Amino acid sequence: MNILYFLVGCSVLMALIFLGAFFWAYKTGQNDDVHTPGIRVLFDDEVTAEKSEEDHFSS
Amino acid sequence: MEDQSKTTTKAICYHCGEDLPKVKYQTDDKDFCCAGCMAVFKILSENNLCNYYVYNNNPGRQLKNESHLEYLDDPKIIDQLLDYKHESSGIITFYIPAIHCSSCIWLLEHLYKINPAIFSSRIDFLKKQVTINFNHEEISLKHLVETLNQIGYEPLISLQDVVKAHSSSVDKTLVLKIAVAGFLMGNVMLFSFPEYFGLSGFEKQFQSLFGWLNLAFSIPAAFYCGRDYFTSAITSIKHKHINLDTPLALIIAVLFLRTAFEVIFATGPGFADTLTGLVFLLLMGKWLKQRTYHHISFDRDYRSYFPIAVTTLEKGKEKPVSINDIKIGDRLWIRNGELVPADAILMKGDAWVDMSFVTGESEPIHKVLGEIIYAGGRQTTEAIELEVIKPVSQSYLTGLWNNENYKNNIEKQNFNDSVAKYFSLGVFLIAFAATAYWLFQHDSHKAWSAFTAVIIVACPCVLALSTPFTLSAILSVFDKKGFYVKNTDAVEELAKCDTLIFDKTGTLTSNENAEICFSGSLTNEEKLIVASLLRNSTHPLSRHILKALNVERFYSLNDYKEVVGKGLSAQINSHTIYAGHLSMLPVTIKSVGETGVHIVIDHNYKGCFDIKQQWRPGLAQLVSKLSKFNLQVLSGDTDKDRSMLTTIFPEQSTIRFRQRPHQKLDAVLSLQESGNTVMMLGDGLNDAGALKQSNFGIALTDNINNFTPGCDAILQGGGLNLLPHFIQLSKDGLKVIKISFAIAIAYNCIGIYYAVQGTLYPLVAAVLMPVSTVTIILFTTLATRWFARKNKLI
Numbered sequence: 001m002n003i004l005y006f007l008v009g010c011s012v013l014m015a016l017i018f019l020g021a022f023f024w025a026y027k028t029g030q031n032d033d034v035h036t037p038g039i040r041v042l043f044d045d046e047v048t049a050e051k052s053e054e055d056h057f058s059s
Numbered sequence: 060m061e062d063q064s065k066t067t068t069k070a071i072c073y074h075c076g077e078d079l080p081k082v083k084y085q086t087d088d089k090d091f092c093c094a095g096c097m098a099v100f101k102i103l104s105e106n107n108l109c110n111y112y113v114y115n116n117n118p119g120r121q122l123k124n125e126s127h128l129e130y131l132d133d134p135k136i137i138d139q140l141l142d143y144k145h146e147s148s149g150i151i152t153f154y155i156p157a158i159h160c161s162s163c164i165w166l167l168e169h170l171y172k173i174n175p176a177i178f179s180s181r182i183d184f185l186k187k188q189v190t191i192n193f194n195h196e197e198i199s200l201k202h203l204v205e206t207l208n209q210i211g212y213e214p215l216i217s218l219q220d221v222v223k224a225h226s227s228s229v230d231k232t233l234v235l236k237i238a239v240a241g242f243l244m245g246n247v248m249l250f251s252f253p254e255y256f257g258l259s260g261f262e263k264q265f266q267s268l269f270g271w272l273n274l275a276f277s278i279p280a281a282f283y284c285g286r287d288y289f290t291s292a293i294t295s296i297k298h299k300h301i302n303l304d305t306p307l308a309l310i311i312a313v314l315f316l317r318t319a320f321e322v323i324f325a326t327g328p329g330f331a332d333t334l335t336g337l338v339f340l341l342l343m344g345k346w347l348k349q350r351t352y353h354h355i356s357f358d359r360d361y362r363s364y365f366p367i368a369v370t371t372l373e374k375g376k377e378k379p380v381s382i383n384d385i386k387i388g389d390r391l392w393i394r395n396g397e398l399v400p401a402d403a404i405l406m407k408g409d410a411w412v413d414m415s416f417v418t419g420e421s422e423p424i425h426k427v428l429g430e431i432i433y434a435g436g437r438q439t440t441e442a443i444e445l446e447v448i449k450p451v452s453q454s455y456l457t458g459l460w461n462n463e464n465y466k467n468n469i470e471k472q473n474f475n476d477s478v479a480k481y482f483s484l485g486v487f488l489i490a491f492a493a494t495a496y497w498l499f500q501h502d503s504h505k506a507w508s509a510f511t512a513v514i515i516v517a518c519p520c521v522l523a524l525s526t527p528f529t530l531s532a533i534l535s536v537f538d539k540k541g542f543y544v545k546n547t548d549a550v551e552e553l554a555k556c557d558t559l560i561f562d563k564t565g566t567l568t569s570n571e572n573a574e575i576c577f578s579g580s581l582t583n584e585e586k587l588i589v590a591s592l593l594r595n596s597t598h599p600l601s602r603h604i605l606k607a608l609n610v611e612r613f614y615s616l617n618d619y620k621e622v623v624g625k626g627l628s629a630q631i632n633s634h635t636i637y638a639g640h641l642s643m644l645p646v647t648i649k650s651v652g653e654t655g656v657h658i659v660i661d662h663n664y665k666g667c668f669d670i671k672q673q674w675r676p677g678l679a680q681l682v683s684k685l686s687k688f689n690l691q692v693l694s695g696d697t698d699k700d701r702s703m704l705t706t707i708f709p710e711q712s713t714i715r716f717r718q719r720p721h722q723k724l725d726a727v728l729s730l731q732e733s734g735n736t737v738m739m740l741g742d743g744l745n746d747a748g749a750l751k752q753s754n755f756g757i758a759l760t761d762n763i764n765n766f767t768p769g770c771d772a773i774l775q776g777g778g779l780n781l782l783p784h785f786i787q788l789s790k791d792g793l794k795v796i797k798i799s800f801a802i803a804i805a806y807n808c809i810g811i812y813y814a815v816q817g818t819l820y821p822l823v824a825a826v827l828m829p830v831s832t833v834t835i836i837l838f839t840t841l842a843t844r845w846f847a848r849k850n851k852l853i
Contacts, residue, residue, distance in 0.1 A: 004265065008272070012246060019242045026234060036184040039161045040168070043114070 074100050076117030081611040095121060099211050103166075106173045111166045118162035119211055127394065128208075130368030130379030131201035139367075139381070140200065140216070142190075148178065149195035153207070153214035158187040167212060174198055174206055189214075216367050233346055240284040240339040243276045244332075251332040255822055270322040273331035280335045281315040284342060303479040303523055306486065307341065310518050317511045330515060332825045337520055340832055347527040348547050365400050365451070369393070372444060382451055391445040399436045401447045402454045404429060408443030411625070412436035440625050473551050474796060475526050479519065486517040493815040505817035512819035516810030520828065521803035521835045525796050528836055532843040533792045536852050541775030542785055549771040552755045554789040556738040558730055559685060560749070562723075563694035563704075565742035566759045568672040569776055575607040579658070579666015586610055588631050589658055592638055595619055596627055600656055601638075604668050626656075636660050677780045679707050684783040689735065693718045693726055695745050724748035740779075741768075784850040791846035798842070799835050806831040 025031065072079055073089040074096035084091040087104070091097040099119060103111055111118060130136055143150040157163070163182070167189050170177045176197035181190045189212075193203060207214055250269040253262055285308075292308035295301060311334065318329030371380045372390040380389070382400050390406070393399055399412070410426040414436050423439045426432055432445060434454035490513040497506035530547035537544055544550055561567055581589065591613040593601040619629040626639015637644050637659040644659050655669040682690065690712040692704055698716035708714060718726070723741075727749045730737050739746065739753035742760060747768035750756030756770040759779065774782075810827050813819045847853045 005268070008250075008268070011249075012272070015242055015246060019238060022238050023235060026231070026238075031234075033183045033185070036164060036182055039164055039184065042161070043165050044110075 071117060072096050072119075073112070074117065074119035075121050076119075077121060080606065081609055082613055093121065095211075099209070102173070102209055108166060108169060108172060111162050114165055115160045115162045118160050120157050120159075121211075127370070127397075128201050128204055129370065129377070130366075130381070131204055132199065133368065133379050133381065136368055136379070136381050137195075137200050141195075144195065147194050147196045148192060149200075150190060150192050151200070151203075152188055152190045153204075153216070154186075154188055155207070155212050155214050156187060157212050158182065158184065158189070163212070166210065170206070173210070174203075177203070177206075217365060230349055233342065233349065236284045237339070237342045237346060239279060240335065240342050243280045243284070244335040244339045247273050247276050247331045247335045251328065251821075251825070254328045255825075266328075267325065270325070270328060273329060274319055274322045277315055277318050277329075277331045277334050280331075280338045281311050284338045285311045288341070301480045301483055302476045303519060306479060306483045306519050307523060309483075310514055310520075311338065313511050313514045317515070328821050330821050330824060333515065333821070333828055336825070336828060337518065340520060341523055344524040344527040347531045350531065365398060369397070369400055385447055385451055387447055387450060389447045391447060392442060393438045393445060394442045395438060395440060397438055399432050399434055399438065399445065400454075401434050401451045402449040403432055403434075403445035403447045405432055406444045406446050409440055410438060410443050411440045413439050440622070473526070473548060474793065475522060478522065478800065482517075482519055482522070486514060489513050489517070489811060489815065493817075496815075497817060502817075508819070509815055509817035512814035512817065512824075513811055515824055516814045516819060516827065517807050518828065519803075521806070521831055522800060524832060525799040525803070525835050525839050529792050529795045529799070529839040529843055532840055533788055533847075536788065536843070536847045537785060540781055540785075540852060541778040542772060542781070543774075544772040545770075549755065550789050550792060552736075552771065553738070553786060554793050555736045556688075556755050556786065558689040558691070558735040558737045560691045560693055560723075560727065560730075560737060560739045560753070562739075562741035562746050563692060563700065564672065564696050566740050566779075567675060567678060567692070567704075569675050569761060574671045574673055575604055575668055576671050577666055577668050579664075581658070581665060585660060585665065587612065587614060588634060588636055588660065589638065591616055591631055592619075592627055592629050592636050595629075596621055600668075600670070601627070603670065604656060607668075634661050674703075675776065675779055681780050681782065682707050682709070691715075691726070693723050693749070695719070695723075720745045720748050724752055727752045740774075781852070784852055788846055788850045788852060791850070792843065795839055795842045795846070799839055802834060802838065803831060806834075 070079060071077060071090075072083075072092035074091055077092045079090055079092055084094060084097045086097055086101065089100065091100065096119060103109055131140075138144070141149050141151050155167075158167070164184060167182055168180055170180045170191065176194040178192045178194065180192070182188070183190075191203065198206075204214060204216075250272050253265065253269065288304045288308040288311060291302065291304035295305055314330045314334040314337070318331050318334060321327040321329040365382060368379045368381050369385070370377050370392040371385070372378075372392050377392055385391075385401055391399070391401075391403060405426050405428055407428070410430075410432065411423040412426055412432055413423045414433070431448065434451065490510050493509040493513055494506045497503070497509055527547055530550045533550055534544055534547065544553070586608055587610050590605055590608045590610040593605045593608075594613055595616070596602075614631050616629040616631045619627070621627050622639070626637060626644075628635070628637045628639075630636075638656055641657055644657055644664075655667040657667045658665040686709055690708055692708065692712070692714040694700075694714075694716050695718050696716060701714065701716065704714050715726075723739075723746060727737050727739060731752075731754070736755075737753045738755045738757065739749045740757045740759055741747075741750050742758060746758075750758060750768055750770045755772070757772045757774050758768055758770040759774050759776055761776040806827065810819070810824070813823060844853065
């Protein structure tokens, strides 16, 4: 059961990595605005008249 | 379906959704209410940005009057505004109050299509901010702001930079501390599990490993996450008074020391799980307390009302100067609609100054040459020249904010801090009594463990949590009803108020629903003539009247003259028509009021359009519901509404008119000195001093994006009728906190029973704390909801 020493070390290390990831995400401002990106993804790409015709022919 | 949408788009403006006047503007089969809306549509369609209208129907807003942007060419001001500047690229963040829907986001993030010198733009919707990255060599800041103005998104640039003030207000380290505390708690719980279930002989070899790991995790919990409690406790002891942080700091210290002691001497598992759990929960409570509204600023002062720069005259030449650089003796050039930023003497021009910011009086006051115009006045007629006699920071208006009376000298003690004293005293008494007993029994080991255990188990953690949980639940009930309270501490102040002071204009009356009424009579033909004349003016009053008249067609006119802010005249169908202020009219008329827009056609006086302020609906009911409070009305206006107010308000309430801002402030002060807790309701800058001095200042507004002076809470006009319910709920909230305190005491008694015997096992402490915490959180949430329902707020 000495493997437990290793596993405990691994689990702490993993948790530390996730904590570090959170620190990084927070400090780079990824949590500053949690509202706008949700709206932003709903915008369609620019659909111009010619493009939709092209699509029509290609399909 | 298509037909339906067509009929709806026909009745309203395609751009802004306002009702169409009978004479409408048309382009591309689309109807617009005014030339401004049509111009925006044209710009957007030229730039292939018509998707703007796809995401929402009528997403636009009506354009306001033009603003002067010359100051944006001044390099000093540019440097002040830019966030970042490097070679050709610059980044700037604007606060744009008009942002309100997804179309706004889409359009403002496609600014690069309008002008290729704009690289990118990003919106923060909740904060109503846009960050623009642009090439400042190709497009000047002034041009950039003009572009935004053209499409109807005028950024608000004021002396108190809203954008920068916001970013510093959030305590970023707290969230990081919570993350660390959560990480520590999770791991410590994991390593404590074997201990909870009992260790077999085989697992005993891991006991010391887990113990040491727990100790290692306790170090950051106590000294990184819990550091604020220690510093707060030390400062409060230095000031010789005890706040809630003092016992908390003591408990954290005792938990840590006992854990270290037990692990190092291998006498037991320690209390690392309790320590980390406690710190995590405490920080969560703290976070709830700090949470505020992103989109509302409560700390605005005169600087948010003032522009960032004014035009000065130097040897006859106009030059924009930053407001902070204005010196005594400078000549200011104030145009129609601009604000006088410093106390100054009128040197040239005809001044009709709207002093509503300062005095609350809505009628413009005529000033003659050589008279002093105080800062905060808004010029309503032609441009005037002024000489500054006092710098901005020492003006009459600014003095309101620098008044030393402000409430920092009032001792603000909330329930928690007042209880903390007795609580700490009680815990110490029990702890020392238990220690003394065991020492008397010559059992020093038990004496030590009883002492520490009592302190650990009698944790006022519940006390620290029940207040933020209850009050933040109340806050969220309030904000659904349009009542935005600054923070949880303010709710406690709200509950204590016994005196209510109302301002009149804008508070008891509503600015939104002002009704145009005409005294006199006009034939249909005359209405057409008046409308044709007013159509040419951009003055808000003209637009208001035009909307009220709502005629089908217009005549063409000759010889149109407009004296800005005073009146209009023209020739229409061989009639001479005048509309405007009394002094502008060609005939002298007596026995009519000064105010309003007077109409004269062919030298015959026809009557006058007046804007009548509407009382907010349900005022009488509101006052009767508030009858147990001491009510007062302090108005800056004339006493024309005295009879109306005396019928509504009870006899013993004070109603005073013509109150200057300083008089309002003094009234609040004298009430406070006689032992009253004062709530002030106001709306304008003229109430700002009183709002700040009062124990609970509420700023009323009809549009939450409007500027409101610094206050404790912002209330939307429609929610005024709910005020008695708001006050009642805050009182109930304090009741909930007191009951939860009683529950906490009950739990503590169980814990102390074991603790004084020196037999408290870590497991009991580790179970007791979360159980009591969960009980309290559940209780406060449910009780708050119950009370909110009882008060008809949900």
